[in-house]
Structure formats: C-alpha cells, structure tokens
Amino acid sequence: MPSTTRNRSIYLSRKLTDGAMQRLSAAFADVRCGSEHPPSRTELMAGISGVAAAIVTLTERLDAEVIEAAGPQLRVIANVAVGYDNIDVDAAANARITVTNTPGVLDRATADHTFALVLAATRRLVEGDRLIRSAKPWVWGPRMLVGLDLSAGTTLGVLGYGRIGKALARRARAFEMRVLATSRSRQSGTDADGTEYVDRDTLLASSDVVAVLTPLTPATLHLIDAPALARMKHGSYLVNTARGGVVDEAALIDALRSGQLSGAALDVFENEPEVNQNLLNAPNLVLTPHIASAGEGTRDAMGILAIENVVAVLAGRPPLTPVR
Numbered sequence: 001m002p003s004t005t006r007n008r009s010i011y012l013s014r015k016l017t018d019g020a021m022q023r024l025s026a027a028f029a030d031v032r033c034g035s036e037h038p039p040s041r042t043e044l045m046a047g048i049s050g051v052a053a054a055i056v057t058l059t060e061r062l063d064a065e066v067i068e069a070a071g072p073q074l075r076v077i078a079n080v081a082v083g084y085d086n087i088d089v090d091a092a093a094n095a096r097i098t099v100t101n102t103p104g105v106l107d108r109a110t111a112d113h114t115f116a117l118v119l120a121a122t123r124r125l126v127e128g129d130r131l132i133r134s135a136k137p138w139v140w141g142p143r144m145l146v147g148l149d150l151s152a153g154t155t156l157g158v159l160g161y162g163r164i165g166k167a168l169a170r171r172a173r174a175f176e177m178r179v180l181a182t183s184r185s186r187q188s189g190t191d192a193d194g195t196e197y198v199d200r201d202t203l204l205a206s207s208d209v210v211a212v213l214t215p216l217t218p219a220t221l222h223l224i225d226a227p228a229l230a231r232m233k234h235g236s237y238l239v240n241t242a243r244g245g246v247v248d249e250a251a252l253i254d255a256l257r258s259g260q261l262s263g264a265a266l267d268v269f270e271n272e273p274e275v276n277q278n279l280l281n282a283p284n285l286v287l288t289p290h291i292a293s294a295g296e297g298t299r300d301a302m303g304i305l306a307i308e309n310v311v312a313v314l315a316g317r318p319p320l321t322p323v324r
Helices: 018-027 041-048 064-070 089-094 107-122 125-133 163-174 200-206 226-231 249-258 296-314
Strands: 009-012 030-033 053-056 076-079 098-100 155-159 178-182 195-197 209-212 236-240 261-266 285-287
Touching (some): 018 296, 053 296, 064 089, 076 296, 089 098, 098 296, 107 261, 155 200, 200 226, 249 261
Parallel strands (some): 053 076, 155 178, 236 261
C-alpha cells in the first residue's frame, strides 16, 4: 500500500467491531475515532473537518452543511450500511466526494433476522415468553396462543425484491411457503425460481405475511399507510426490517388494535432511536432494536468493506461499492 495512503487522515464516527478496527489500524496511521455512541452534530462536524475520508454509520446525518464543513480535501464518505438515506448524495456529488455503502455482505444475516421475526410474530413466541416470565399460573389448552402455520400453504409477500428479498424467499421456500414479490425489473404475472411477480395491491391482498424490504426514499415514505394496510388480507402479518419511515406507525397501531392485522414485527422505527410509545402498548407486536445485520461476522464484514472502499479511493482506484 502506498505510503501516501497510510498518511491520510480518517474520521471514524463510531467504533466498529474488533475485526474492522484491526483492519483500520493496519491500513491507516492517522485515525480520528469517535466512541461507541453516535456523535452529536457538533462532534460530527468537528470530527469530519480536515480529513480525507469519513467512515460513518446510519445514525450520522451528513447533510449539505456537514459536507461543506468537512472541507475540500474530503474525498470519500464510506457508509457502514446498505441504505444511505442519512447522506445527502447530491451534495456529496457536487463536492466531488465519492459515497459508498456495504451491499451484499449483510444479505443473509438480515434475511435470517427477518424470517426470525416472521416466526416470532406468527407463532407468538414473545407472548409465550412473557407468559412464562410473569409466573402466572397456566395450563396447556387447545386454544392457547394459537398462531399461523407457515408450512400449511401460506404466502409470503416481499415488497422490495433485491438481494435481501431473494435471500428471504429462499428461507420461506424451505418452509414450503408460496412467495410473491414486487420488482421494478420484472413484469407482473411472471415467475422465476419459485417466486411469482405481482403488483403491490395484489401482493398485499394475497399474502399471509408481508415483509417490507424497500429502501427509504421520498417515493417509499409511508408506502405502507392506512389504505395499504386496509388492502392487506384480514388477519395477516407485517414485518419491517427495511427503514422505519416506510411504514406509517400510527396506521399500523390502528390496524393491530382493530384486528385487521393479527400481528406485526418491527426492527426499524420512524424516529430512531426514539420509539413511538404507542407501539409499546400495541397488541401482538414484536420489537427489536435495528439488529437485523447484527451477526458477528456480518458486522465485521460491513466495517471492513467500508474501510476497503476508503483504501481504494485514497489510492486512486475505483471504489468497490459506490452508491453512484
């Protein structure tokens, strides 16, 4: 590796996993590192000022003001996430800054967690755990905590059929589920590899479980709103491991309370890390704190891919996974 690359200054907004931190130390001598907690806006602007590269996570919002404060020497922003809605990509492009993300390396872990949430919601695992922990007397009965039989010809609908969606579909087919999907690159009414491609309304109306895996964009903000939830099959389930803003949380709460949905599971929230307190009291709702990619090897791989993107750009090579 050229010595000029090793001498470039790097801003790391949050401490990564041990494996990623070891790779960063081996690649760069001058690293300005934050803590395990998200930096304040003041800390973010101070940390990014004057560096050649910034490695950030989805909790840091890099808008035009932050990008301008960084200075003209900033050449690359490496986001340790697949989504990049936390970065003003247009402002970065105007400043001739390369933006990268970490696709591919977290597909299996996210699909695993998504299907775990499908099982948790449909088989009422969290309710059962809470019952046991409450120490309340209980006796087995035929009607006790009855849920959905996934392997009885049920249908999974995947909104957003990218790499993670395809990995999720493989897991669903192992449970003998029918898989429907929406895809911009596939014509509705066609099928391939065991997946049937349909329009969104057909998917919502036909699926026993709907998994949301679309990125958050202006077009997908509140994609799952009250009318969309009303179009879902009565008594079906919703799982979201994409981005919180894709689902209208107030409408979801209403759908759970009315019985339109039998259950739901969320790994992401509209105003993370703040959580709508009404979600905590909603019936039949499983909640996890944005941990779909939290496999040890996966988090290592995400951080290392971000670092390798920085190494490539500062060495004058094309980035491995550019956003544009």
